[in-house]
Amino acid sequence: MQGSGSLRPIVIPGEAVGGPGLKPGPGTYSEGGQLFAAQLGIRNEHDGLVSVIPLSGRYLPQRGDAVIGEVVDIGPSHWLLDINSPYPAPLHGTESPWRVEFGDTARYLKVGDVIMCHVLSVDEIKRVQLTMQEREARKLNGGILMEVSPTKVPRVIGKQGSMVSLIKDLTRCQIYVGQNGRIWLDGDDRSTALAAMAIRLIEERAQAVGLTEAVRELIERAAKEPRPS
Amino acid sequence: MEDIEHFAKQMKLIDADGRRLDGRKFNELRPIRLEAGVLRRADGSAYMEWGGNKVLAAVYGPREAHPRHLQDPARALVQCRYNMAPFSVSDRKRPGPDRRSVEISKVISEAFSSVVFAEQFPRTSVDIFIEVLQADAGTRCAGLTAASVALADAGVPMRDLVASCASGKIDGVVCLDLNKDEDNFGDADCPTAVVPRTGEIVLLQMDGHLTSDEFEKAMDLSIDAARRIYDLQRDALRRRYSVTLEDILKESPPVQSPMQPEGRLPSEDDFGPEGI
Numbered sequence: 001m002q003g004s005g006s007l008r009p010i011v012i013p014g015e016a017v018g019g020p021g022l023k024p025g026p027g028t029y030s031e032g033g034q035l036f037a038a039q040l041g042i043r044n045e046h047d048g049l050v051s052v053i054p055l056s057g058r059y060l061p062q063r064g065d066a067v068i069g070e071v072v073d074i075g076p077s078h079w080l081l082d083i084n085s086p087y088p089a090p091l092h093g094t095e096s097p098w099r100v101e102f103g104d105t106a107r108y109l110k111v112g113d114v115i116m117c118h119v120l121s122v123d124e125i126k127r128v129q130l131t132m133q134e135r136e137a138r139k140l141n142g143g144i145l146m147e148v149s150p151t152k153v154p155r156v157i158g159k160q161g162s163m164v165s166l167i168k169d170l171t172r173c174q175i176y177v178g179q180n181g182r183i184w185l186d187g188d189d190r191s192t193a194l195a196a197m198a199i200r201l202i203e204e205r206a207q208a209v210g211l212t213e214a215v216r217e218l219i220e221r222a223a224k225e226p227r228p229s
Numbered sequence: 230m231e232d233i234e235h236f237a238k239q240m241k242l243i244d245a246d247g248r249r250l251d252g253r254k255f256n257e258l259r260p261i262r263l264e265a266g267v268l269r270r271a272d273g274s275a276y277m278e279w280g281g282n283k284v285l286a287a288v289y290g291p292r293e294a295h296p297r298h299l300q301d302p303a304r305a306l307v308q309c310r311y312n313m314a315p316f317s318v319s320d321r322k323r324p325g326p327d328r329r330s331v332e333i334s335k336v337i338s339e340a341f342s343s344v345v346f347a348e349q350f351p352r353t354s355v356d357i358f359i360e361v362l363q364a365d366a367g368t369r370c371a372g373l374t375a376a377s378v379a380l381a382d383a384g385v386p387m388r389d390l391v392a393s394c395a396s397g398k399i400d401g402v403v404c405l406d407l408n409k410d411e412d413n414f415g416d417a418d419c420p421t422a423v424v425p426r427t428g429e430i431v432l433l434q435m436d437g438h439l440t441s442d443e444f445e446k447a448m449d450l451s452i453d454a455a456r457r458i459y460d461l462q463r464d465a466l467r468r469r470y471s472v473t474l475e476d477i478l479k480e481s482p483p484v485q486s487p488m489q490p491e492g493r494l495p496s497e498d499d500f501g502p503e504g505i
Contacts, residue, residue, distance in 0.1 A: 010466075010467060010470045012381060012463050013381050013386070013387045014387075014388060014389030014424075029346070036388070036426070038387060038388065039384055040382065040466060040470070054384045055384065056273065056382060056383060056384035057272075057384025057385070058272065058290070058292070086293050086350060086352075087293070087353075088293070125303075125352065126350070126351050151384070
């Protein structure tokens with residue numbers, strides 16, 4: 001298959017992605033000195049490390065990831081959060097920004113509350129722990145929550161956060177992007193809708209060249225339209 | 230009483246020129262159509278038409294395994310449900326799992342367990358659903374082939390796609406990919422699934438009798454056909470993902486940005502997880 005000009009060809013599980021001398025990175029495996037793709041995605045080589053960037057798949061928590069979680073259960077000293085991954089993620093009372101008495105957890109977070117937090121640790125059997133002991137971490141009140149494919153998150157954020165800050169500047173929305181594909185938006189109705197539209201565009205056209213410009217154009221064009229009074 | 234033993238012998242399944250009932254030669258496959266990503270809600274999906282077979286496959290996961298006591302702390306479960314629609318066969322099939330579909334589900338899930346990197350997802354399950362909408366012999370091979378594409382579409386890490394094909398014996402001749410009449414009135418049917426890259430066999434069953442020579446011949450036919458099917462699977466996945474990529478370009482032709490001179494290939498960083 002040809003990579004139609006400015007696009008790179010996709011690799012399919014089992015496809016050879018490199019020979020001896022290269023190291024297997026995420027999304028690949030080695031067998032008999034050869035490297036093969038383990039996932040459907042785009043081949044990437046950097047400093048002799050070959051990896052496959054997946055085009056689909058579920059979110060797998062990694063230490064340090066900023067995620068947006070929803071409280072699904074409350075224990076006497078912890079909350080259980082759904083972070084859009086195959087694993088339930090507990091947030092212990094001592095990892096919250098509050099002084100939580102034993103059995104008093106429901107005073108701070110209730111079932112259905114949404115928070116921005118970080119992955120504190122993931123062990124070898126994928127037990128996840130969350131923490132709110134970071135500057136960004138907070139309870140998210142109001143706003144809307146949307147979900148995109150976790151494989152598209154890097155595109156939504158952009159290089160050094162360029163994409164998300166562009167949307168923030170143009171729409172004057174507050175935006176939090178979680179590595180788990182959840183995005184929280186807050187602002188007035190019109191700008192939230194605009195920001196959501198821009199994010200959908202990014203998700204649809206994640207691999208397009210000049211995406212930032214396309215997003216800027218979309219928002220600016222939409223912003224010029226007369227406001228419905 | 231009628232002598233039903235002679236019925237099959239009166240029917241010519243393969244003629245003197247080596248043509249079968251549907252005009253195929255002994256080593257020809259039925260026409261195959263395969264499409265990836267046909268369902269919105271599933272993590273991955275595929276639809277396959279293989280001769281008279283119509284099969285839909287959907288994959289979910291890795292997701293939390295339920296019930297909890299089935300969870301394996303070391304690896305993911307690969308679970309499969311093969312199901313035939315009541316209208317898939319000429320006599321209405323009584324809905325629900327029966328001995329046959331439970332067996333097929335088991336052998337298919339075992340075939341996939343050997344290619345999926347299950348250790349990467351402890352305590353989870355990868356669920357594969359195969360729905361046979363129309364059956365015409367060889368549904369387990371069609372289901373397995375479609376499910377393998379659905380797994381790749383779901384982004385589940387695995388060693389390779391699994392390709393599958395059956396061969397059997399009709400009127401004493403070893404033939405590839407039996408259809409319903411050949412399966413019903415033939416002498417043997419032998420479904421096979423292989424990992425094409427390494428040639429490993431992950432599923433092998435046989436209904437009827439084959440001599441060891443015939444068996445060898447049947448295996449050669451199946452393995453050769455599996456490689457052809459493998460190409461169709463890869464094509465289906467490429468079509469699914471390249472179409473989205475091409476559509477993207479059609480809808481939004483590359484905008485000239487000062488940072489990206491025209492014709493330049495996107496750099497490594499363009500796709501990578503970017504610094505945050």
